[in-house]
Amino acid sequence: MPKHLTLVELLQHRSKTRPNRVVYTFLADGETESGSLSYGELDRQARAIAVQLQSLNACPSQAILVYPYTAGLEFIAAFFGCLYAKVAAVTDNPPRSAKSLLELQERIESSGATVALTTQSLLTQIKNQLAKNPELAPKLNSLPWIATDTIATAGAPEWIEPKLDGDTVAYMQYTSGSTGTPKGVMVSHGNILHNSAVIYQCFQHSSSTTGAMWLPMFHDMGLVGGVIQPIYSDRPTILMSPVALIQKPWRWLEAISRYRATTSGGPNFAYDLLWRQATPEKLANLDLSCWEVAFSGAEPVRAETLDRFFETFAPCGFRREAFYPCYGIAEATLFVSGGGKDSPPVVKYLDPAALEENRAVEVSPEDGGKAIVSCGKAWFGDEIAIADPETLTPLPENRVGEILISGAGVAKGYWQQPEETERTFEVYLGKRGPFLRSGDLGFLSGGELFITGRIKELMIFWGRNRYPQEIEQTVEKSHPALRFGCGAAFSIEIEGEEKLVVASEVERSYLRELNVEEIVGAIRQALAEEKTVDVWAVALLKTGTIPKTTSGKIKRRECRRQFLDGSLPAVGEWRVPKAENFLELLNL
Numbered sequence: 001m002p003k004h005l006t007l008v009e010l011l012q013h014r015s016k017t018r019p020n021r022v023v024y025t026f027l028a029d030g031e032t033e034s035g036s037l038s039y040g041e042l043d044r045q046a047r048a049i050a051v052q053l054q055s056l057n058a059c060p061s062q063a064i065l066v067y068p069y070t071a072g073l074e075f076i077a078a079f080f081g082c083l084y085a086k087v088a089a090v091t092d093n094p095p096r097s098a099k100s101l102l103e104l105q106e107r108i109e110s111s112g113a114t115v116a117l118t119t120q121s122l123l124t125q126i127k128n129q130l131a132k133n134p135e136l137a138p139k140l141n142s143l144p145w146i147a148t149d150t151i152a153t154a155g156a157p158e159w160i161e162p163k164l165d166g167d168t169v170a171y172m173q174y175t176s177g178s179t180g181t182p183k184g185v186m187v188s189h190g191n192i193l194h195n196s197a198v199i200y201q202c203f204q205h206s207s208s209t210t211g212a213m214w215l216p217m218f219h220d221m222g223l224v225g226g227v228i229q230p231i232y233s234d235r236p237t238i239l240m241s242p243v244a245l246i247q248k249p250w251r252w253l254e255a256i257s258r259y260r261a262t263t264s265g266g267p268n269f270a271y272d273l274l275w276r277q278a279t280p281e282k283l284a285n286l287d288l289s290c291w292e293v294a295f296s297g298a299e300p301v302r303a304e305t306l307d308r309f310f311e312t313f314a315p316c317g318f319r320r321e322a323f324y325p326c327y328g329i330a331e332a333t334l335f336v337s338g339g340g341k342d343s344p345p346v347v348k349y350l351d352p353a354a355l356e357e358n359r360a361v362e363v364s365p366e367d368g369g370k371a372i373v374s375c376g377k378a379w380f381g382d383e384i385a386i387a388d389p390e391t392l393t394p395l396p397e398n399r400v401g402e403i404l405i406s407g408a409g410v411a412k413g414y415w416q417q418p419e420e421t422e423r424t425f426e427v428y429l430g431k432r433g434p435f436l437r438s439g440d441l442g443f444l445s446g447g448e449l450f451i452t453g454r455i456k457e458l459m460i461f462w463g464r465n466r467y468p469q470e471i472e473q474t475v476e477k478s479h480p481a482l483r484f485g486c487g488a489a490f491s492i493e494i495e496g497e498e499k500l501v502v503a504s505e506v507e508r509s510y511l512r513e514l515n516v517e518e519i520v521g522a523i524r525q526a527l528a529e530e531k532t533v534d535v536w537a538v539a540l541l542k543t544g545t546i547p548k549t550t551s552g553k554i555k556r557r558e559c560r561r562q563f564l565d566g567s568l569p570a571v572g573e574w575r576v577p578k579a580e581n582f583l584e585l586l587n588l
Contacts, residue, residue, distance in 0.1 A: 030244025049081025382407030
């Protein structure tokens with residue numbers, strides 16, 4: 001493949017050499033084809049949108065992209081239109097409420113966007129909402145809006161090609177906000193092309209492979225994996241709205257089976273969702289033998305999930321070797337590490353007590369070993385190091401510390417946050433560096449990376465490290481009323497001591513006759529037996545209300561904030577009485 005310095009060069013090359021090749025097919029409802037885009041069509045639409053941006057009195061430096069989930073092709077055209085105009089695209093979630101309008105205004109102000117791109121239908125909806133609440137988000141009224149789906153491609157020849165290179169900022173990808181306030185990551189054309197080359201190599205893509213993606217396109221996995229990688233790989237991709245997946249998750253597997261997709265994936269929760277919904281009738285109509293790369297990232301990969309999914313879908317032709325656990329963050333464009341395509345996932349069983357002391361010591365599953373899945377290694381000259389998060393001194397293999405990343409995929413920094421950029425992106429280990437601080441904890445073993453948790457979410461009880469995801473897994477299994485993957489564990493300070501709080505959604509079928517005492521008893525018993533820890537408070541939440549990011553990660557810090565200010569949508573609560581003795585639960 002010819003060497004290109006920018007995404008604009010790459011798309012122009014594709015449109016000149018294969019103008020009629022369809023690269024995207026969109027299933028708006030998750031089942032029916034609602035539109036498609038060839039390289040030539042995308043190039044013309046991008047140039048026409050770029051002309052509109054260039055015709056503004058002062059061509060903006062940043063533009064906010066706000067598109068409905070069902071307008072995937074319109075989003076793609078707008079994204080490349082920004083690239084063609086040398087305008088950094090700022091992606092965001094489409095507003096669906098008064099609160100989300102306010103959040104949209106905050107994103108516009110924090111990013112410095114001076115124009116907004118959307119569809120005519122969503123623009124009308126937003127204007128109607130603003131007319132009812134003009135004081136809510138005044139910035140949105142004064143901002144210039146462009147409905148890109150009304151722009152005719154006849155104006156495409158008027159496009160003036162800007163001067164771009166690998167260091168030019170292509171887009172601004174905001175962090176998920178799962179552990180704090182979202183920050184705008186400045187991603188360059190060079191970052192994207194390097195990261196795309198890594199994904200291309202690791203997944204062994206070619207023009208004969210086919211992708212299937214449902215993740216939101218404003219999310220880094222959906223954008224880089226679902227929008228950019230198909231053009232880089234010169235392969236067709238089937239896209240669907242994430243709303244279609246939420247309404248009927250089985251549509252994802254049906255699309256893979258019907259279109260013979262070879263690459264598809266998502267966060268761990270999506271795989272859990274599917275094996276739990278499987279029935280003999282549904283399985284009978286699936287053929288997943290085509291699925292070569294079933295990547296899993298964006299949140300911790302559970303060995304149990306891999307096992308259950310494989311056991312469920314092996315009769316449909318799914319191979320365990322297809323699983324591809326990987327690790328990535330927005331600050332490194334997307335992909336940081338992954339394994340070999342044709343190898344099954346590597347799982348280590350670790351001594352839980354040693355892990356609490358930041359040591360990775362292998363034991364057998366029969367001896368109570370905790371299963372942790374490898375996320376592979378770094379590729380193409382990128383480097384992963386582990387360091388003490390407080391002293392930033394390097395740690396040897398099998399010692400848990402902060403994951404540091406170096407390589408051409410590491411972004412340029414945070415938008416208008418020089419101090420945070422220096423603290424996060426410019427770390428040196430002696431003469432080695434610069435490294436990016438990930439904020440994630442993990443260890444290296446045999447060159448493979450294993451993730452253990454997030455620094456900001458680590459809790460310490462009785463002098464031992466406790467990871468929230470481990471607490472959450474124990475809680476969700478303690479009682480059938482608790483929803484899988486819909487719980488949060490966090491700590492608060494009470495009278496100078498760190499106390500555990502858990503919040504968990506309740507299955508809808510249990511809401512009418514909710515037995516709070518029984519559920520709390522089951523939670524406390526399970527935590528006492530498995531984790532030797534007691535819980536200070538339990539909040540049982542209404543179905544579908546726990547705060548999550550757009551990729552499905554639990555926003556634990558937001559849960560904590562809502563718990564403290566009393567705004568969690570609880571249907572039942574419990575707090576430990578002062579006189580109660582935790583040790584009685586252990587029969588000690």
